[in-house]
Amino acid sequence: MSNENISDKNNNREENMSQMTGKQETATDRNTSNTSNTKGASATRSLGDVAAGREAKVGKAFTGGSGLEARGVHAWFGKKHVLQDISLEFATGTVTALIGPSGCGKSTFIRTLNRMHEFIPTAALAGQVLLDGKDVYEPGVDVTKIRLKVGMVFQKPNPFPSMTIKENVLSGLKLSQIKIQNSDELLESCLRRAGLWDEVKDRLNEYGGSLSGGQQQRLCIARSLAVNPQVLLMDEPCSALDPGSTLRIEETIRELADTMSIVIVTHNMQQAARVSDYTGFFLSDGGPGRLIEVASTVEIFTNPKEKRTEDYVSGRFG
């Protein structure tokens, strides 16, 4: 990468960053009003109501461009066909939840989106994944740049054990050799956006391992944010966390969704209803996993077109 490129990138980053901090307050406002709404409601509210209670962004104009799109993605592990013909579009500024029983290929699918799929030795793939209109699997594409633009948060919190909280957040820059002047500002804004700043601002030089599980996961989110991705993939980010931390991360997701598109795999349908604008339902009937239905979250939970979707979201199987 030439020097010119780097400085260019930095400028972009700063611009984006100021945009984000500008938007952050409105996001927080909206979120608090949301929380108070939910508090008043009874615990027995249906998932459809949960989804409708949130100010959905479905049908609104997206400002951030086309973003990420999967076209006819198939995946194999060895000879086993695990994903069949998945086509999905993720618009900037929205949260897409992927739901479905275990083993239906949701995680495999999101790993194809940032080319983490290829690390499994027997993996194979067909189809296209378009990022800003370009296929990420085209020969000659720099994989590391794809992964900078499409960040990922894993199921288990995995802060780097040899690094402090501060180093963890900024590790993406060091790992991908991006130089930046005001790293302290970036550190604070990333931690604020991940909802962790107030808890760790006095202990930035402690090791990441000293945090609780929920805090570690938010640290991992902050780490992904530092390289300023367009898309954030989250593979069951709350499955190892308690309800309090889960709620905190869901708030974070809603706040982040203003500036990027988020794809979240989850087994928790309440969570899908709470955080997502769109929901995709994956199912495998013994064979490869397929995308049964994708629609706005309210629709999936109130009026799904497919019988199987209805059965799944109403808890009749899976």
Added chain:
Amino acid sequence: MSQAILDVKPEYPWKLTPKDLVTDFLGALFTLASTLAIVGFSPLKGKLGFAITLIFMAVITTTIMSWIKLDRKAAFNSATTVLVYVTASFVIIALASVLYEIIRLGAPGFSFSIFSNDMSQTASDMPLTEGGLLHAVIGTAYIVTFATLISTPIGILTALYIVEVKGRFAGLVRFFVQAMSGVPSIVAGLFIFALWMIQLGNAYSAVAGGFALTVLMIPTVARTAEEVLKLIPSDLREAGLALGATQWRTVAMVVIPAARSGLITAVILGIARVVGETAPLLLTIGGADAINLNPTQGNMSAFPYYVWKNLLIGSENAISRAWLGVFVLMIVVLVFFTLARYLGAARGGRK
């Protein structure tokens, strides 16, 4: 009510009651008595006979006692417990008696003057107040440092090839590393003797000794480092790669720092493997009684050589010198390992 709660004292219902202790004591007494009786009235004689009978009787007594107290399962559990204790104490007894002998025979000759003298002006038969082993300290330092400097990068990079790169030949390399760790040390010495000295025409030197020890040290470092790297969760690698890092950056910034203390252990084990090697050095360093500060030229001494030579001379003072050599080597290794452990643990992030 609250008063009643405050009155409750912590108890330990799982601990042995006095009655249990009495029974156990009687059991132990019976074991000892029956052992003495058997040793006294049977062909089993001496310390060895006593030890074997004691173990045998201890297993039998505890088994029968738990059988009476509880049932067959408890009896089997007690028998295995005793056997595990016995085998564990074998290891401790072996190590403790080696240490005891080294200290008993080596410590009396110790004085700080041995670190400032060599044996060039002193015969081995002279009293231990004369002469010293500075030349051996210098030789071992040169040889082991040289071997460590070469084997550490080669060993760790080999492990990285097997675990991280997972190259096409990873299985083959692994097999060769394993085979190499089974090479007898004298073969390593002969190899360097044939290649470095006869073929390439070099003379005895510390460097040649270092090469010979390198052959032995690489497989130890590589195998240990491989095990250590395998323990690093793949989550961390994926996290690094998902942040847009190349594989090399991920390995250098995430995997190696996370495995740091383990990799230091790998190097320590490698040094421990070679520091006392005698056979390869006899063929490569030539041996000397005087200090040689040039590692690339001239005969060199080392601790194992010093010990070997003095044992061969065989007079009382010479054998004391040999024990002194072993004693000092043990202390040097201990100090070095403690230091390395300390440095390795100084920045451990993991809880």
